[in-house]
Structures are given as C-alpha cells and as structure tokens.
Amino acid sequence: MPPAESPFQEHLHTNYVPTDAEIDELRADLQQHEAELVRLDALICDLTARRDRIQAHVDPHRALISYPRRLPPDIIGEIFLACLPAEGYPKLNSREAPLLLGQICGLWRSIALGTPIGLGTVTVPYGIRLRNTETVPCRGSW
Structure with missing residues (x-):
C-alpha cells in the first residue's frame, strides 16, 4: 500500500524551510513511515529465510527428476x-x-x-x- 500523499508534496525538492510546527508534523510522519520500513525489512528477512529453506528442499528433489539423470x-x-x-x-x-x-x-x-x-x-x-x-x-x- 503506497503511503498517503504528503501534505508537504508541493515543498519537496525545493528550498522551502518548514516552520517548527511543520517540523514536528514531519517528524511524526517520518517516525510512522520509518517504523513501517523496519517492519517490512523484518518481514522480508523472514520471507527470504523461508524461501531459502524451501529452495534448499526443491533443488535436490528437482535434480532427481532431471532429464540428464535419466539418459x-x-x-x-x-x-x-x-x-x-x-x-x-x-x-x-x-x-x-x-x-x-x-x-x-x-x-x-x-x-x-x-x-x-x-x-x-x-x-x-x-x-x-x-x-x-x-x-x-x-x-x-x-
């Protein structure tokens, strides 16, 4: 799910200097998105480990039915x-x-x-x- 559009969209990639209140708002937004990134990284790590375990099972079993083995x-x-x-x-x-x-x-x-x-x-x-x-x-x- 893509993040909601930023209320600061028009200020991105400019020289705009946010106010103190906007900085607090930006920090809260960043904290939320960074927490989601950490969660997703952990999920990716878990899924990668799971995939590697499954692949380690599949590869030797697939080799058993390979055509060169049956020639x-x-x-x-x-x-x-x-x-x-x-x-x-x-x-x-x-x-x-x-x-x-x-x-x-x-x-x-x-x-x-x-x-x-x-x-x-x-x-x-x-x-x-x-x-x-x-x-x-x-x-x-x-």
Whole structure:
C-alpha cells in the first residue's frame, strides 16, 4: 500500500524551510513511515529465510527428476564424443572435454573414462614451462 500523499508534496525538492510546527508534523510522519520500513525489512528477512529453506528442499528433489539423470549411458557417451575436438586429440585439461565432463559425477566419470577416444587418446604436453621461457623435457621421466 503506497503511503498517503504528503501534505508537504508541493515543498519537496525545493528550498522551502518548514516552520517548527511543520517540523514536528514531519517528524511524526517520518517516525510512522520509518517504523513501517523496519517492519517490512523484518518481514522480508523472514520471507527470504523461508524461501531459502524451501529452495534448499526443491533443488535436490528437482535434480532427481532431471532429464540428464535419466539418459542411458550410451547416449551420454555419444554426447561426450560430440564434445571432443573435431581435429586432433583432446587436451589433458580439466577445463575441457573429456576431463571436464568426468568432474560432474561418478557416473559421468566412468562413462568418460570408458568411452572410446575418451581418455584413451589425449594430447599430453611434453615439456614444462618455467618462467615463460625455459622448457624442461618430460619424456625421460615417462
């Protein structure tokens, strides 16, 4: 419910100086509206906490009925294959397929590891860069 129109509406955003009696009237009006703001803030806080509790219940339950959860492993494997680079081999990088996909859950990890060309063939860097200029070969340690 919007507040009633102020009797001082015509003086707002001007250089008007209220009288002492008007100041008392303004203070009483402000006190009433500020009390309502405090009440509304408390209500918002309570409603937000209630919403968070309900959301914490809904999210995991919604995940149980998600479509990806119900996909057969062979379809997930095909999706994983489609995520691989079109040319060359996948990189050994946790931010790219197939390693990224294997971080989702245990089932996806086993699918990623068991999918042909998943982790069977990856590009492994053969040197380690130190200070952006020096390269140390790693082949000997393999």
